[in-house]
Amino acid sequence: MRYLTFALAKGRLAKKTMGILEQVGYTCEEMNDPDSRKLIFVNEEQKIKIFLAKANDVPTYVEYGAADIGVVGKDTILEEGRKLYEVIDLGFGKCRMCVAGPASARELLQHGELIRVATKYPNIAKDYFYNKKHQTVEIIKLNGSIELAPIVGLSEVIVDIVETGSTLRENGLEVLEEICPLSARMVVNQVSMKMEQERINKLIADLREVLARTK
Numbered sequence: 001m002r003y004l005t006f007a008l009a010k011g012r013l014a015k016k017t018m019g020i021l022e023q024v025g026y027t028c029e030e031m032n033d034p035d036s037r038k039l040i041f042v043n044e045e046q047k048i049k050i051f052l053a054k055a056n057d058v059p060t061y062v063e064y065g066a067a068d069i070g071v072v073g074k075d076t077i078l079e080e081g082r083k084l085y086e087v088i089d090l091g092f093g094k095c096r097m098c099v100a101g102p103a104s105a106r107e108l109l110q111h112g113e114l115i116r117v118a119t120k121y122p123n124i125a126k127d128y129f130y131n132k133k134h135q136t137v138e139i140i141k142l143n144g145s146i147e148l149a150p151i152v153g154l155s156e157v158i159v160d161i162v163e164t165g166s167t168l169r170e171n172g173l174e175v176l177e178e179i180c181p182l183s184a185r186m187v188v189n190q191v192s193m194k195m196e197q198e199r200i201n202k203l204i205a206d207l208r209e210v211l212a213r214t215k
């Protein structure tokens with residue numbers, strides 16, 4: 001039997017991802033050592049390998065087949081636009097992709113004015129404004145603390161993740177439009193889905209059962 005390789009997004013989603021894999025019987029003991037600098041873990045018995053990678057890179061590993069399976073946020077899947085199968089919504093890491101800004105920007109949006117949009121997600125923003133709204137905007141790519149942009153005059157609005165809404169509130173901003181709901185998803189390499197059909201389908205079925213039980 002060949003090894004099934006998992007690429008998991010590190011950061012916010014990692015703990016829950018490992019928790020849910022553990023519930024379907026996939027574990028790598030040594031992953032729990034917080035001081036370790038080791039990047040990939042092997043479970044010889046289960047014939048699996050698990051590695052944690054930067055979220056944005058997870059779809060890349062999966063498209064190229066360096067990982068058979070990935071777990072990553074829907075936002076990253078949409079932004080990266082890689083060729084892969086999205087097989088299951090894991091139901092955690094829930095949040096929304098939104099257009100946000102000061103209340104005063106509502107009018108600019110409604111009138112379809114040429115506004116500047118700051119975001120960590122330029123592809124999602126482009127798709128939303130160009131393809132869905134047919135509105136021309138200037139997209140400005142940032143790498144974090146996106147809420148700063150309208151405050152300091154870099155942009156009129158932002159496209160960003162909203163979970164509790166407290167970052168927006170504490171900075172005098174609000175949700176102006178909702179783009180889509182987000183959560184963690186499992187993705188599968190297109191060739192692996194065929195070659196390892198049995199094991200992967202069993203994994204999906206087991207995950208569905210765990211999710212149904214914890215609902």
Ligand SMILES: Nc1ncnc2c1ncn2[C@@H]1O[C@H](COP(=O)(O)OP(=O)(O)OP(=O)(O)O)[C@@H](O)[C@H]1O
Pocket residue numbers: 010011012013054055072073074075076093094095143144161162163164182183184
């Ligand atoms: N409040 C939230 N803010 C950001 N991401 C969230 C939130 N809630 C759930 N998520 C999910 O968690 C993922 C982000 O995880 P994390 O914050 O660790 O990465 P990141 O901030 O994108 O990475 P980096 O540290 O490289 O900027 C998102 O892709 C999204 O799917």
Ligand SMILES: O=P(O)(O)OC[C@H]1O[C@H](OP(=O)(O)OP(=O)(O)O)[C@H](O)[C@@H]1O
Pocket residue numbers: 143144145146147160161162163164165166167168
């Ligand atoms: O609605 P809330 O619960 O306030 O969560 C949303 C905030 O959390 C994320 O930022 P993160 O902490 O990842 O920092 P960053 O923007 O610097 O990446 C996101 O980009 C928002 O700023």
